[in-house]
């Protein structure tokens with residue numbers, strides 16, 4: 001039984017590969033079909049489990065406060081029962097959908113669950129973004145945007161329509177004063193262009209980008225879409241709110257919500273991150289293609305619409321999920337460890353077989369892309385379709401950490417927190433915080449930079 005699905009996928013890939021050889025080479029590399037899981041050795045005390053952080057898909061460092069923010073689940077079984085992003089629709093019962101927002105102190109490795117004010121769920125968490133409240137001194141308060149995959153009452157309700165989408169996926173906006181134990185629900189945001197939301201990049205409390213990670217939500221076409229990197233069927237949507245509004249307004253999820261396509265015709269657009277090249281630099285991954293697009297936000301002055309212009313593409317050797325930018329606070333003239341961190345499965349090929357299992361090892365690889373010193377080459381538009389090998393001529397990609405699945409099940413986000421070299425006898429080291437949508441906990445491991 002086991003293996004039948006991946007054999008089918010391989011046959012499919014080989015067939016497509018005859019048509020397009022570059023695709024086949026990349027498929028072999030990124031899917032990990034011939035790759036044995038590895039496991040980075042760690043000294044005692046260099047591996048910490050952050051308790052009370054179940055199935056957190058995304059993780060963000062809020063630099064002004066030095067705190068990590070994440071959105072988690074209530075139970076390790078949740079993602080198997082209901083999680084539309086991986087085609088799990090078995091149990092749409094909303095009572096148990098009790099996702100959480102949590103704050104992790106990277107110094108104590110303790111996680112605090114934020115009490116949600118004015119919000120009672122259901123809450124099925126996925127990507128988040130955290131930005132400073134522009135009306136308060138920096139670091140005092142934040143807005144948290146969080147994807148929420150609620151079951152669609154039009155599908156599951158009394159006179160449910162089987163043709164209606166199973167998930168009514170929305171974005172929740174919260175406000176949190178740093179140090180407090182609560183997050184106040186500001187409003188729910190929905191627009192017909194938000195279909196399969198995965199991750200968020202917020203510019204301000206009233207402007208954000210959200211990826212739709214798939215065109216097909218289920219079935220064979222969805223599998224083809226996952227495997228076939230030429231299936232450039234996904235997009236990033238730019239959303240503008242007339243005002244952040246208030247949950248009490250009671251005028252619906254789509255009140256004052258305007259949306260337009262910001263980036264499209266790319267494969268499996270998934271994770272979003274803020275880049276290192278200033279305010280408007282945006283990182284967008286094509287997850288199962290193992291590509292990261294470095295883009296810039298370009299505004300149209302007359303309409304207020306914003307689009308993403310891809311500047312270059314970085315190739316990774318595995319699928320890559322949510323990217324994060326590490327800004328090295330201890331950089332000096334000769335050593336700067338700043339770069340982009342992103343992680344994904346060692347054997348993406350096993351994804352479909354493993355995701356529904358209670359006990360399985362899902363090995364992971366964490367990559368770091370650092371700008372090549374000196375030369376900076378301009379790259380052509382040919383890389384936009386993600387098929388040209390050699391994308392990312394300006395970046396060195398190296399393996400930062402790997403796990404065979406025993407310490408972490410799945411890895412969807414990874415964030416570096418630098419350690420003061422004085423505490424490490426002058427060595428440049430960092431805590432790497434890792435999390436996965438099917439992980440039982442966030443973990444932290446000490447790595448060399």
Ligand SMILES: *[C@@H]1O[C@H](CO)[C@@H](O)[C@H](O)[C@H]1NC(C)=O
Pocket residue numbers: 048049050051108109110
């Ligand atoms: C998490 O819980 C385990 C088991 O109770 C404990 O050994 C460990 O110290 C805890 N981690 C932290 C960061 O407190």
Ligand SMILES: *[C@@H]1O[C@H](CO)[C@@H](O)[C@H](O)[C@H]1NC(C)=O
Pocket residue numbers: 332333334335421426427428
């Ligand atoms: C910069 O940092 C590196 C790594 O800690 C160190 O080896 C080097 O001496 C530092 N350079 C300067 C100019 O301080």
